[in-house]
Amino acid sequence: MPNNSANWFKQVAQRAEGLGQQRLRVGVTGLSGAGKTTFITSLINQLENHNKGLLSRRAPFDRLESVRWQRDNVERAFPYLESLGALSAQPARWPDSTSDLSRVVIDLRFRPQGLLRKLQSTRQLRLEIIDYPGEWLLDLPLLQLDYGQWCEQMRQWLEAEPRRSLAGPLRDTLLGLDPAAPVDAVQLVDLTEQWRQFLLRCRSEAGLSRNQPARFLQPGSDVAPQMLQFVPLLLANRHSAGEQGSWWAECQARFNYYRDFVVRGFFEQHFRHLDQQVLLVDMLGPMDAGEAALNDLRDAMEAVLASFDYGRSGLLARLLRFRPRIGRLAFCATKVDKVNPAQQRAVQQCLEDLMVDRLADVRHGGVEVRGLPLSAIRATRQEGDALVAGLQGEEGWVRYRPGDIPAHLPQSLQVSSPDLLPLRPPPGLHRSEPFPHYRMDDLIAWLIEGAEP
Template identity: 85%
Template sequence: MQNKSANWFKQVAQRAETLGQQRLRVGVTGLSGAGKTTFITSLINQLENHGKGLLARRAPFDRLESVRWQRENVEQPFPYLDALAALSSVPARWPDSTSDLSRVVIDLRFRPQGLLRKVQPVRQVRIDILDYPGEWLLDLPLLQLDYGQWCEQMAQWLEQEPRRSLAGELRQTLLNIDPAAPADAAQLAALKDAWTEFLLRCRRDAGLSRNQPARFLQPGSGVAEQMLQFIPLLRANRHSSESDSSWFSVCAARFNYYRDYLVRGFYDEHFRHLDQQVLLVDMLGPMDAGEAALADLRDAMEAVLSSFDYGRSGLLARLLRFRPRIRRLAFCATKVDKVSPEQQRSVQQCLEDLMLDRLADVRHGGVEVLGLPLSAIRATRQEGENLVAGLEGQEGWVRYRPGSIPAHLPQSLQLNSPELLPLRPPPGLHRSEPFPHYRMDDLVAWLIEGAQL
C-alpha cells in the first residue's frame, strides 16, 4: 500500500513539474552535407558548458542552473556520446552522418528573477529536436504530386545538363519503356538500382541537391525493400491510365505508398507542430561546384520551405486546433570557418541573395527571421591573412589563403570557385569544455529567447 502511495505522489509531482515546464519544438532542417549532426552535437555541448564559454556572458544564461541531456525514456536518442567519441579521437574525425531518425531532449532549469523571485517557481524549458537524414527533406515536395506528375518532372530534369549526361544510357532505357506494357519484376529491380546509382552520381560528382526519391539514398529502418522498387517512367504523364500489372500500375502503387506512408507520415509526425526552425545550408559547397549546383540548391530549398507553414496563427486558431505555424526561423550558412572571418558575412549574404524571393514571402507572413553565418565547430585558426587547419585523413597542418567570396551573389550564379579544402575537426575537443565555434552562442541565445523567460 505504501508503495502505491509513493508511486502516486511521484506521478503527481512529475505532472506538476511538467505543467510548469515550457516546451520548445525546434526543427533543425538541412540537406545532406549541411552539418546537421555536428550542429546538434555542438548545441548540446554549448549548453552543457554554459558557464564556461561565451554563453556565460549573456542573459538568460547567467540564471541557468542546470542542463540535462536526456537519453533515458527517449525513443531513439540522439547518438551524442558516439559523436563526442569521433570528435575526441586521434586524429579527430567528424561524426557519422545521420542514417535514421533520432530525438534530442534537453532540459534547462532557470532561476526566477525580479522582485517576486523568492516566491516564483524555478523556470524550466524543454528543448525537443528531431534528427534525421537530410535527404528526407527533398521528398516533401512529393506530397503535392501524383505519380504521373512526378514522371513528367523527372523527364524535364533529365533533359537538362548535367543530369542528362550523368544519366547516360539509363535515360534512354527509361524512355524506351511503354508505361502500359506488362512490368518485368527483374528489370524493375535492376533499374531501381541503376536509378539509385544515378542519384549518387548527381550528388557526388555534380553537387546537385534535388535527388528523388531521397530514401533510395538513405532508406532508414522499417522500410520494406520491395516498396522502394519504383522508377520514373519518362513516357508517362498525369493522363496515363493504369492497367493490371503494367509498368505504370506497379510503379504508381509503390510511389503512392512511398508518398502517403513514408513521406506524409514523416511530415505529420515530426514537422506539423514546430515552434521554431533552424535551417542549415552548406552554401560554400555549391559555390565551389558551380552554377548548376547553385541553381539546384535554390530550387531544392524553395521546394522544402514551401512545405512548411510560416506565420503567426494566433490564439483563436490554436484554440480551434488549426495547424500551428513556425513563428521564428534561423537561416544559417554553415561551415564558414573555411573562409576568413571578414568573408563569412559575404557567404551568408550570398545565401540570402539565392533565396531572396522565398525569404521575402516568409517575412511577409510575420515570421521573425535571423540570418547568421555559422560554424558549429571551428576547424581553422587565423594567422595573418592565412588560415591554418588539418586535412581529413592526413596528419599535420596546412596554411592556406581561402578564395575570395563576392559581396553579393551574381544573378547569373556564375562566380569564381572558392576552392575549398576538406578539413578535419580541431584536436583536443572534450565534452567538459565548450567547442570552438563561430556564433553558436548567438544562435543558442536566440533560440532560448523564444521561451520568453
Template identity: 70%
Template sequence: MAALKKPHWITDWKQHAPALGNARLRVGVTGLSRAGKTTFITSLINQLENHQRGLLARRPPFDRLEAVRWQRDGVEQAFAYLDALHALSDNPARWPSSTTDLSRVVIDLRFRQTGLLRRVQPSRSLRIEILDYPGEWLLDLPLLELDYGQWCEQMRDWLELEPRRGLAGPLRDRLLAIDPQAPLDASLLQQLRRDWTDFLQRSRSEAGLSRNQPGRFLLPGSGIAAEMLLFVPLLAGNRHTATGAGSWWAECEARFRYYRDFVVKGFYDEHFSRLDRQILLVDMLSPMDAGQAALSDLKGALEAVLQSFRYGRNSLWRRFWQPRISRLAVCATKVDQVSAEQQRAVQQCLEDLLTDSLSDVRHGGVEVRGFPLAAVRATRQEGDALVAGLQGQTGWVRYQPGSIPTHLPLDLQVDGPELLELRPPPGLHRNEPFPHYRMDELLGWMLEGAAL
C-alpha cells in the same frame, strides 16, 4: 446503452496542450546532406552543457541557466551524442558519422527566475526537443504536392539538362523506351531501381546536386521494406496517362502513391507539423565551389523545402489547434573555411539565393534571421591566412582562402572558393565548450521569447 464517444476536439486539446505552455520548445533542425547537422547538434548540446564556461554565460537567458540535462534514458531512437563526442575528441580528431536514420534529442534546462516571480516559483524548466534525420529525406517533402504523372514529367525535364543527362547516360534512354501500358517486367524493374539509385548517388557525389528523389533510395532508414522503394519514373508517361492493372504504369504509380502517402506524409505529419521554431542549415560553400548547376539545384531544393513547412503566426485560437513555426534561422554552415571578413558574404549569398522564398516566409509574419555559422571551428586565422589540419594528414597547412562575392550574381556564375577537406581541431573535450562561430547568438535568438 452505448458508451459515449469522446469528442475529437478533446483529444486534440490534450495533444496540443503542452505546446501552449512554455515548458516545451520544439525546434526543427533542418538541412540537406553535408550541411553538418550531426556536428551542429553535438555542438549545441556541448555548448549548453558548458554554459558557465563559454560565451553563453554572458548571453541572456543563459546567464540565468542553472542546470542542463541531456536525456538519453527513455528517449526513443536517442541521438548518439557520446559517439559523436568520441569522434571529435579522438586522436586524430574526425567528424561524426553522417546521419543515416532518425534520432531524437531531448534537453532539459532549468532557469533561475527573477523579480517577483522568484517568490512564487524559484526556477522554471524548459524542455527542448530536436529531431535529427538524413537530409535526403527532406528532399522528399515536395513529393506531397505531386502525383505520379507529375513526378515523371518533372524527372523527364530534369534529365534533359546537364549534368543530370550525362550522369544518367543510357538509363535515361531505357526509361524513355518503356511503354507505360505494357505488362510489368518485375526483374527489369528491380534492375532499373538499382540503376536509378546509382544515378542519384553519382548526382550527389560527382556533381554536387541536391534534388535527388526519392531520398530514401539513398538512405532508406529503419522500418522501410524494399518493396516500398520499388518504382522508377516512366519518362514516356505524364499526368494524363492511365493504364490497366498489371502494367508498368499501374504498378509504379501504386507504389509511388504508397511512398508519398505513408512514408513521406507519415514522416511529415509525425515530426514537422507541430514545430515551434526551425533552424535551416545550408552548406553554401560546396555548391559555390561546384558551380552554377549545383547552385541552381540547391536553389530549387531549398525553395521547395521552405514551401513544405507550416509557417506564420496565427490568432491564438488557430495556433491552439495548429501550431506554426514563428522563427526561422537560416544558417550558412562551415564558414570557418573562409576568413572572418568573408563570413557575412557567404551568408548574404545564401540569402540572395532564397530572396523570394524568404520574402514569402516573412510575409506570413515569421521572424527570419541569418547566422553565418561554424558549429565546430576547424581553422584559426593568422593575419590574412588560415591555419588548419587536413583530413587524413598530420601537421598543419597555412593557406589563403578563396574570395566570396558580396552578393550572389543573378546568373549564379561564381568562381568557387576551392575548398580543402579540413579535420576537426585537436583537444576537444566534452567538459569544455567547443570553439565555434555564433552558436551562442543562434541559441540565444531561438530561445528568446520563450517566457523564461
C-alpha cells in the same frame, strides 16, 4: 475565509508551476552535407558548458541553473556520445552522417524572475529536436504530385545538363519503356538500382541537391526494401493509366505508398508542430561546384520551405488551442570557418541573395527571420590573412588563403570557386569544455529567447 484564501493561493501556485513547464520544438532542417549532426552535437555541448563559454555572458543563461541531455527513456536517442567519441578520437574525425531518425531531448532549468519568482522555485524548458537524414527533406515536394506528374518532372530534369549526361544509357532505357506493357519484375529491380546509382552520381559528381526519391540514398529502418522499387516512366504523364500488372500500375502503386505513408507520415509526425526552425545550408559547396549546383540548391530549398507552415499564431491562438505555426526561422550558411572571418558575412549574404524571393514570402507571413553565418565547430585558426587547419586523412597542418567570396551573388550564379579544402576537426575537443565555434552562442540565445524562459 482563511481556508478559501489558502486554497486560492495553492491553485495560483500550481498554475504558476504549470506555466513554468514549457516545451520548445525546434526543427533543425538541412540538406545532406550541411553539417546537421555536427551542429546538434555542438548545440548540446554548448548548453552543457553554458557556464564556461560565451553563453555565460548573456541572458537568459545568467539564470540557467542546470542542463540535462536525456538519453534514458528516449526512443531513438540522438547518438551524442558516439559523436563525441569521433570528435575526440586520435586522429579526430567528424561524426557519421545521420542515417536514420533520432530524437534530442534537453531539459533546462532556470531561476524564475519577475512576479513568478515568489511562486516558483524554478522555470523549466524542454528543448526537443528531431535528427534525420537531410535527403529526406527533398521528398516533401512529392506530397503535391501524383505519379504521372512526377514522371513528367523527372523527364524535364533528365533533359537538362548535367543530369542528362549523368544518366547516360539509363535515360534511353526509361524512355523506351511502355507504361502499359506488362512489368518485368527482374528488370524493375535492376532499374531501381541504376536509378539509385544515378542519384549518387548527381550528388557526388555534380553537387546537385534535388535527388528523388530521397530514401533511395538513405532508406532508414522503417521502410520495406520492396517498397523502394519503382522508377519514373519517362513516357508517362498525369493522364496515363495501366491495367493491373503493367509498368504503370506497379510503379504508381509503390510511388503512392511511398508518398502517402513514408513521406507524409514523416512530415505529419515530426514537422507539423514546430515552434521554431533552424535551416542549415552548405553554401560554399555549391559555390565551389558551380552554376548548376547553385540553381539546384535554390530550387531544392524553395521547394522545402514551401512545405512548411510559417506565421505567428499569437497568444490568443495558443490559448484557444489553435495549431501554432513556425514563428521564427534561423537561416544559416554553415562551415564558414573555411573562409576568412571578414568574408563570412559575404557567404551568408550570397545565401540570402539565392533565396531572396522565398525569404521575402516567409517574412511577409509575419515570421521573424535571422540570418547567421555559422560554424558549429571551428576547424581553422587565423594567422594574418591566412588560415591554418588540418586536412582529413593527413597529419600536420596546412596554411592556406581561401578564395574570395563576392559581396553579393551574381544574377547569373557564375562565381569563382572558393577553393575549399577537406578539413578535419580541431584537436583536443572534450565534452566538459565548450567547442570552438562561430556564432553558436548567438543562435542558441536567439532560440531560447524566443521561448521566453
